[in-house]
Amino acid sequence: MNSYVSHLTVKHGSELKTVGILIFDNVEVLDVAGPFEVFSITRLNEKQRDKTISPFRILLVAEKITPIKAIGGLKLFPDYTLDNCPDLDLFVVPGGWGTRAQVANTKLLQQISNLSQKSLLTASVCTGSSLIGKAGLLDGKMATTHWRTFDFLRASAPHAKIERNVLFTTDQNIFTSAGVTSGIALALHLVSHFYGLEVGRATAKFMEFPYPDHNINIVQN
Numbered sequence: 032m033n034s035y036v037s038h039l040t041v042k043h044g045s046e047l048k049t050v051g052i053l054i055f056d057n058v059e060v061l062d063v064a065g066p067f068e069v070f071s072i073t074r075l076n077e078k079q080r081d082k083t084i085s086p087f088r089i090l091l092v093a094e095k096i097t098p099i100k101a102i103g104g105l106k107l108f109p110d111y112t113l114d115n116c117p118d119l120d121l122f123v124v125p126g127g128w129g130t131r132a133q134v135a136n137t138k139l140l141q142q143i144s145n146l147s148q149k150s151l152l153t154a155s156v157c158t159g160s161s162l163i164g165k166a167g168l169l170d171g172k173m174a175t176t177h178w179r180t181f182d183f184l185r186a187s188a189p190h191a192k193i194e195r196n197v198l199f200t201t202d203q204n205i206f207t208s209a210g211v212t213s214g215i216a217l218a219l220h221l222v223s224h225f226y227g228l229e230v231g232r233a234t235a236k237f238m239e240f241p242y243p244d245h246n247i248n249i250v251q252n
Contacts, residue, residue, distance in 0.1 A: 048120040048225055049088045051146070053159075054099045054107045055139070057129030062156040062214050063091075063107065066123055069218035069234060075226060077233040086226065092116045092146075094139055102127050113142035121221060122150040125214065126157030126177065133162060134187055140166040154206035154221065156214035163205070164188025172202040177210030198243055216243040 050070050052063055070087040074080045093099055093109035101107055111117070124143060133139055144166040147153040155163050160176045161184050163169060169191035176184045176193075184193060194200050199208035199217040208217035220243055223231030235242035 047086055047088055049090065049117060050121045050123060051090045051092045051111070051116055051119040051150070052123045053113075053125060053143070053162075054091050054093050054101070054109060055129050055133050056100055057127055057132075058099065058101045058107075058125050059127030059157060059211065060101045060103060060105050061211050062125030062127060062159065063101065065212065065215040066125075066154075066156065066218035069215055069222060069238070072237060073222050073226070073230065073234045074237075075230055077237070080237070090116065090119075094142070102129075113139070113146055116146060119146065119150040120152065120225070122146055122153045124153070124155045124159035124162050126155070126159040126161075126180075126210070130158040130161055131183075134165050144168065152204050152206060152221070152224075154208070154217060156208050156217065157210045158183060160184055160191075160207040161187035163207075164191055168205060169207075172205050173200040174202075174205070174207040175200050175209050176207070179210075215240055219243060 052067060054063060067089055070089050071085050073085045073087060074083050075086055076083060090110040091107060092111045092113055094113060096109055096112060099107045143162060147168055157177045158180050160174050164184060165187040169188040171190060173194050174191045175197050181193060198213050206217060208214050219231050219235050222234050232242050
């Protein structure tokens with residue numbers, strides 16, 4: 032921890048939430064970086080932004096502790112493997128072209144299922160829904176994806192209730208979002224889920240990103 036961060040603290044009385052974001056070769060950069068940015072800049076007291084840190088602990092997880100090359104060549108480095116990752120409050124599965132190969136990776140799919148079962152919530156961005164769907168996490172649940180890949184999601188999750196023309200869906204402990212920047216919108220919604228609407232709106236305002244008030248599909252069973 033550097034000298035600047037070391038004197039910052041999470042607001043007294045708050046509970047740190049642990050977020051794990053899956054990474055794999057040819058993952059979409061913004062599917063990872065968008066939610067990462069949202070969670071990392073969240074503050075529980077906007078007036079104390081410069082004196083406090085995020086209430087989220089964010090980890091990158093992968094099959095192996097080796098560099099991952101995202102779409103465009105950006106290199107990402109995992110903090111944990113899927114097998115030794117700590118229990119998570121939120122497990123995020125991003126999308127990208129790499130999901131086409133990973134949807135046939137039976138070991139990865141089992142690891143996704145195992146980690147999801149140990150996590151409080153599981154969320155997907157873009158075609159990440161096809162990965163969690165293939166892992167059996169969307170059976171009987173609402174889900175969405177990028178507008179170009181509904182057929183891919185249907186093939187991967189034939190028992191999911193696919194919703195079109197929505198920014199994201201929530202069904203019990205499973206959250207899915209449409210493509211790319213919708214992952215930012217979902218992450219802001221998740222900030223509000225954990226810490227309240229005021230914190231979610233303040234985070235969006237700081238990012239100069241519209242808070243997702245409309246075009247959402249929420250299901251509570």
